[in-house]
Amino acid sequence: MHGEPLGRAMFRYCPEDFSVDEIIDFQPSNEGEHLLLHIQKRDQNTQWVAGLLAELAGIERRAVGFCGLKDRFAVTTQWFSLHLPGREITQQQLQHEDFQILSSHRHHQKLRRGMHAGNRFNIVLRDFNVDTRVLYERLERIRCCGVPNYFAEQRFGRQGNNLNRAAELIAEGRLKGNKYGTGMYLSAARSWLFNLLLDSYLGLGSARFGETGALWGRGRSASTAELGKMETEVLANWEKWCDALEHAGLKQERRLFLLQPENFTYQCIDKNTFELSFDLLAGCYATAVLREIAKLFRPDITAL
Numbered sequence: 001m002h003g004e005p006l007g008r009a010m011f012r013y014c015p016e017d018f019s020v021d022e023i024i025d026f027q028p029s030n031e032g033e034h035l036l037l038h039i040q041k042r043d044q045n046t047q048w049v050a051g052l053l054a055e056l057a058g059i060e061r062r063a064v065g066f067c068g069l070k071d072r073f074a075v076t077t078q079w080f081s082l083h084l085p086g087r088e089i090t091q092q093q094l095q096h097e098d099f100q101i102l103s104s105h106r107h108h109q110k111l112r113r114g115m116h117a118g119n120r121f122n123i124v125l126r127d128f129n130v131d132t133r134v135l136y137e138r139l140e141r142i143r144c145c146g147v148p149n150y151f152a153e154q155r156f157g158r159q160g161n162n163l164n165r166a167a168e169l170i171a172e173g174r175l176k177g178n179k180y181g182t183g184m185y186l187s188a189a190r191s192w193l194f195n196l197l198l199d200s201y202l203g204l205g206s207a208r209f210g211e212t213g214a215l216w217g218r219g220r221s222a223s224t225a226e227l228g229k230m231e232t233e234v235l236a237n238w239e240k241w242c243d244a245l246e247h248a249g250l251k252q253e254r255r256l257f258l259l260q261p262e263n264f265t266y267q268c269i270d271k272n273t274f275e276l277s278f279d280l281l282a283g284c285y286a287t288a289v290l291r292e293i294a295k296l297f298r299p300d301i302t303a304l
Helices: 046-057 134-146 158-172 181-205 225-247 286-290
Strands: 008-013 017-022 036-041 062-065 075-083 099-107 118-126 212-215 252-256 262-270 273-281 295-297
Touching: 008 181, 036 046, 036 212, 046 062, 046 075, 134 262, 158 225, 181 212, 181 225, 262 286, 273 286
Parallel strands: 008 295, 017 075
Antiparallel strands: 008 118, 017 118, 036 075, 036 099, 062 075, 118 273, 212 252, 262 273
């Protein structure tokens, strides 16, 4: 959308280079059967921490809730809920070296996926040999015009394995959803179709805020005539995938084609090191912003 990446940049040299803070748009009720914990973790994944909390609290794993998965190789804060009806538990009882409890509150509701409003990112790019003036011009265009709202590569698994498995399940008529243990592949298939629609949408050359693409499922399309025609043309070769998503019981939803980073700031730390900060809505990926800036590479850990 904004042209080719401006150069190569090292991404995630250390966990502190990728900081994520979960944003919620509700206040803990300070009463109820659930204990909300605001937790900071470093180089730990969400599922692991949820399991530790269940073990420490002496409850089943399914009694622990959270709003979304956070990256492991990062420093992140997020909220967890523990179902503890009629039972009090202290922060000291839940202490563990793999995370830090920032605060705790009682709440009336279990946290579920997607309940958060968004995430705040603070990202450091290193070894980015770029003309600062050109970079800042690109960043200002991103602030003004947004970026394509692609689903990121991690949705599709290592080397696209989630998509490969989704194709196998569709061919076998077994792509069903979380209840059947195939929800990850269902999500990958749906996201892939959206990315195809987004590619075609950008090709129209008239991208503007507010227009949406289909997250495929049952129901009539809410697209305008022009976008509806595009959806039909793009998805004509993916009929089996669309049918599988419909038969899995998914209802058609809409996702914004363009993503607008909020509270977008940036600074030069030293000659080839830059820091970016911005907020994104839940379900949107920081890499959608970064791909418009640089071609990312990870450090060679064998050389560290």
